[in-house]
Amino acid sequence: MNFTLKIWRQEGPQDEGRMETYPVTGISDEMSFLEMMDVLNDQLIRDGKDPVAFDHDCREGICGMCSMFINGEAHGPNRKTTTCQLHMRSFKDGETIYIEPWRAAAFPVVKDLAVDRSAFDRIIQAGGYVSVNSSGNPLDGNAIPIPKHDADDAFNAATCIGCGACVATCKNASAMLFASAKVSQLALLPQGQPERMSRVQRMVDQMDKEGFGNCTNTGACEVECPKGISLDNIARMNRDYLKSQVTGE
């Protein structure tokens, strides 16, 4: 398969950046999108040019490192699929493919297609944990009875890999789906109850500080999320935050 790639190139955070065009040939339809990028970079290095910087790690859809806004959609055209799990058979031979970095003020470009997503880490650091006293006799988590549907909902929220597709796809660059998943995975479990109200306040406050936009409930994040995180989580976060403000806890 042959493709024409239009790729965002940016030397560094201060560089203005621009779209550049690269032809790639001899691509197998069984290659993943990242392998296709590897072929391009191999070609660029052989030509003595700077390879395209992009994030990747596990290449099996579970780490949340790969990103890329492909042909106007986060992680490309397939649903519930990360870029590393996207295969070239999902594209037409001879197609022009636009490849851009996640676009958000809170995700500054480091180089080319790699963006700095440490804003997500700071939201987690603000409250996305359970304080456990590890000295003495901590209660065995498995000994606490948890209703099946709560366990399922908490687990589904916890499948968020923090890739940032929700922010990238949201027309407002809002981080609500990510933040709400990280609030919900603890809010649904007994161990998360003692800090439930302060947690949601601290995480939302940090999210606002990072400069993400406001949620307008378009639902685009839920559609584009490679893990299918539900809007139910956003409603739960809205509810908890309102409760925390009203009760002043």
Added chain:
Amino acid sequence: MAQNGILKSSLAKKYAMAATGLFLCLFLAGHLAGNLQLFTAGSDGGRQFNEYAKFMTTFPAVKLLSYLTYFAVLFHLVDGVVLSIQNRKARPVRYAMERPSTNAGWSSRNMMILGTIILVFLVTHMQNFWWQMHFGSVPMQTLEDGTQIKDLYFVVAAFFHPDNGFALPAIGLYLLGQFALGFHLWHGFSSGFQSIGLRHPRFSALVGGLGKAFSVVVPALFSAIVVFLYFTQA
């Protein structure tokens, strides 16, 4: 933290947007109920409608409600503009290639444009009727017992009368305003519930359906009234 959050946080602005928006949905239902009288108001020369209009502009509790409505409209407007500005700032560099229709509905992505059309309609609408009723010169209607009340029915009927040269463009703008309102509500109604966290597997389908029905029925009935007034007087 709690005191700051309720005023400044992104979620607080969403709560305010939802609360004022849902309140304005109630206002629309009330306004429509009043306007439906226009279908039959011609039969008694508008007397019942005029008495209703007098009640709505003088009864203290209704007056209080009307101030609440003005406030809700202004707050919804200012809050919406603030949110839109913040949202634009959150993505300073746009994408070269976007395919937004693949993952979100048209009305949910264009609430600001729809809201602006509704605002333009609202300004003309209030100038035509609300201003006339409160500050303009409205002809008086004399009842059997000799008391005089403002003949708002005459103002409305004359405005949408075929003899009025502006009736057709006015009806055009009215219908455009109602279209924009319908699409605004199509997303806004259920979105309001989501913003304040009222979402549950058992009820979200019901709220969604109710919102869709509301967004079609309310603007359709408002539109039907003005079209009815035009054609029955032709």
